[in-house]
Amino acid sequence: MTWKTEAEAREAIKAMVADYYRQFHAPQKPFEPGDRVAYASRVFDEREMTALTDAALDFWLTTGRFSEAMEKGLADYLGVRYCHLVNSGSSANLLAFMALTSPELGERAIRRGDEVIAVACAFPTTVAPILQFGAVPVFVDVTLPQYNIDVSRLEAALSPKTKAVMLAHTLGNPFDLAAVKAFCDRHALWLIEDNCDALGSLYTIGGETRKTGAWGHIGTSSFYPPHHMTMGEGGAVYTNDPLLHRLLLSWRDWGRDCICPSGHDNFCGHRYDGQYGELPAGYDHKYVYSHLGYNLKVTDLQAAIGVEQLKKFPAFAQKRRENWATLRALLAPAEDRLILPEAAPNSDPCWFGFLITVREGSGLSRNEVVRKIEAANVQTRMLFSGNLIRHPCFDSLRGTDAYRVVGPLDVTDRIMRDTFWVGVYPGMDEAKLGYMAETILKATAL
Numbered sequence: 001m002t003w004k005t006e007a008e009a010r011e012a013i014k015a016m017v018a019d020y021y022r023q024f025h026a027p028q029k030p031f032e033p034g035d036r037v038a039y040a041s042r043v044f045d046e047r048e049m050t051a052l053t054d055a056a057l058d059f060w061l062t063t064g065r066f067s068e069a070m071e072k073g074l075a076d077y078l079g080v081r082y083c084h085l086v087n088s089g090s091s092a093n094l095l096a097f098m099a100l101t102s103p104e105l106g107e108r109a110i111r112r113g114d115e116v117i118a119v120a121c122a123f124p125t126t127v128a129p130i131l132q133f134g135a136v137p138v139f140v141d142v143t144l145p146q147y148n149i150d151v152s153r154l155e156a157a158l159s160p161k162t163k164a165v166m167l168a169h170t171l172g173n174p175f176d177l178a179a180v181k182a183f184c185d186r187h188a189l190w191l192i193e194d195n196c197d198a199l200g201s202l203y204t205i206g207g208e209t210r211k212t213g214a215w216g217h218i219g220t221s222s223f224y225p226p227h228h229m230t231m232g233e234g235g236a237v238y239t240n241d242p243l244l245h246r247l248l249l250s251w252r253d254w255g256r257d258c259i260c261p262s263g264h265d266n267f268c269g270h271r272y273d274g275q276y277g278e279l280p281a282g283y284d285h286k287y288v289y290s291h292l293g294y295n296l297k298v299t300d301l302q303a304a305i306g307v308e309q310l311k312k313f314p315a316f317a318q319k320r321r322e323n324w325a326t327l328r329a330l331l332a333p334a335e336d337r338l339i340l341p342e343a344a345p346n347s348d349p350c351w352f353g354f355l356i357t358v359r360e361g362s363g364l365s366r367n368e369v370v371r372k373i374e375a376a377n378v379q380t381r382m383l384f385s386g387n388l389i390r391h392p393c394f395d396s397l398r399g400t401d402a403y404r405v406v407g408p409l410d411v412t413d414r415i416m417r418d419t420f421w422v423g424v425y426p427g428m429d430e431a432k433l434g435y436m437a438e439t440i441l442k443a444t445a446l
Helices: 006-024 046-058 065-078 089-099 103-108 124-133 151-157 177-187 242-252 300-334 366-375 410-418 430-443
Strands: 082-086 115-119 136-140 162-168 190-194 202-205 208-211 218-222 235-239 353-358 419-423
Touching (some): 046 065, 065 235, 082 089, 082 242, 082 300, 089 124, 089 190, 089 218, 089 242, 115 124, 151 177, 366 419, 366 430, 410 419
Parallel strands (some): 190 218
Antiparallel strands (some): 218 235
16 A cells, blocks of 8 residues: 555554454443453553554654653643653652652752651552662551551651651542641651552642642652553653752663753753763763663653543543442441441542451451452452561561561551452443442352
């Protein structure tokens, strides 16, 4: 086949991809009881596939026009000044933490041996960067039914070595940002919001409402397929602080000092007129390194998917809220034996999942309940690590000064034993939600 122009060829190829989606990927049949109910899944149509094709035809293969569009769109959505895409949410957490270790931050820089307040009821990569750098996570307990940090423990966790607080909003439910932010402000601490499970959640402080991730000094997101929206692999880190913005770019892009956009040589006009470190005057600024950084960039192929997903995200967020409310109403008859989740005060969560804890004294076993639910083809998940410090990755750290625990972690241990969750992702309809609720009620009947 011969086309007159590249534009004509591109549109014809994209049209064929759209037809391919409609024939082979579009939903084929309605849900029937007994069909698999996943805890999460991608929700997409031909627009994501044609955007991916458009990026592939560019053959740019690294960060480019789609990445720039995605970064601007996400920053606008979140209400932040700066947003940088990375290759995963875990990399976003690594980047957020490492930026705070820069010597450019002076006395506020996190150094080895400094402490960061965290929770052990967490996904590992919210904590891993702290340990990998050589700082000390200080673990405190969480609360039910919000599954977030017990803010009454913050002052007890504080020490002269404390430099930051790094916490996730659990499954979309914001932690007590008012208390945590006030604590950080009072003691001049950094606040990193792991927003990977909470994109679109809202929190209000003093009459001002912002999206989560925009209250702290740095926020992070993940776009892995089960998350609120997807780029396949991918994530983002964002801030309102110009210095942190520059540090994040440096650490993301090999540690280089230059922040000119990729593919734009001498964008700033000062490529050869600087003096850096012990390098000769005029050394090419593109190859000056102010940090021992990484390459954590995303590709335009991924970003092209994200651009289309972001257009749909307000509808995704609304559907998650509706699905969560429907499921909570359907499971209300079981509240005598199950602890159902509650939104944090002053918040409007964009839920990632629906958390359930078996009540003490109910006669139920979480493991038995989960096995029954899974046997009915409804997918379940644990609340990530349950208690991270009880995992094999901590075997070599126990009994050392690599971390501290302040007070008992009784609720954390209870979540490890008694809690599970199911999905509320936008691809669920009333039939799936009804079947899932019926299955859970049967599995927990006495």
